Amino acid sequence: MTVNSDLSDLRRAKRPVSGALAGPYGHPFHPALVTVPIGAWVSSLVFDIGSRIVHRPEFLAHGSAWLIAIGVLGALAAAGVGFLDLFAIPSGTRAFRTGLVHMGLNLAVTVAYAVGFAWRQGGGYPQGQGVGYGQLALSAASLAVLGLSGYLGGKLAYRYGVRVADESVQAEGYRSRIPS
Numbered sequence: 001m002t003v004n005s006d007l008s009d010l011r012r013a014k015r016p017v018s019g020a021l022a023g024p025y026g027h028p029f030h031p032a033l034v035t036v037p038i039g040a041w042v043s044s045l046v047f048d049i050g051s052r053i054v055h056r057p058e059f060l061a062h063g064s065a066w067l068i069a070i071g072v073l074g075a076l077a078a079a080g081v082g083f084l085d086l087f088a089i090p091s092g093t094r095a096f097r098t099g100l101v102h103m104g105l106n107l108a109v110t111v112a113y114a115v116g117f118a119w120r121q122g123g124g125y126p127q128g129q130g131v132g133y134g135q136l137a138l139s140a141a142s143l144a145v146l147g148l149s150g151y152l153g154g155k156l157a158y159r160y161g162v163r164v165a166d167e168s169v170q171a172e173g174y175r176s177r178i179p180s
Helices: 003-014 035-051 058-087 094-123 133-159 167-174
Strands: none
Touching (some): 035 058, 035 133, 058 094, 094 133
């Protein structure tokens, strides 16, 4: 591959497939949307742990289940725009392969949380008992895989520059004077 071809591929990966759906140039929607599942699932794990500690844990167990559901819905929204961002990356590149692994891990985590939500709906919570250790372990493991996937998402943005503005555009923020 030539340098000009590489630069052309890089410019393509920085531009949205659809600005209306994936966010305009320099302002992708995916990073904003991923905060919903991440926040919900981290909070659900905190609630799970809390349900093993407090005297009357049912409210934490139920809250955790709702947070998991919110996270799954948020993950589906983030996946939709993330998929559009993946289309901007030329296939056969390291960035594209990283994007595929990132997407695959996120889908696996979303399925794991959906299974965890269904598991929690099956038996309810006995009086005075919190979330089961198996359910807690599933949430913790899913969150660990989500962290790995987040690392890959960061690699896509910060190392490969996917959906990040060109350096000439970024330079605007470092000028000492604003032209009049």
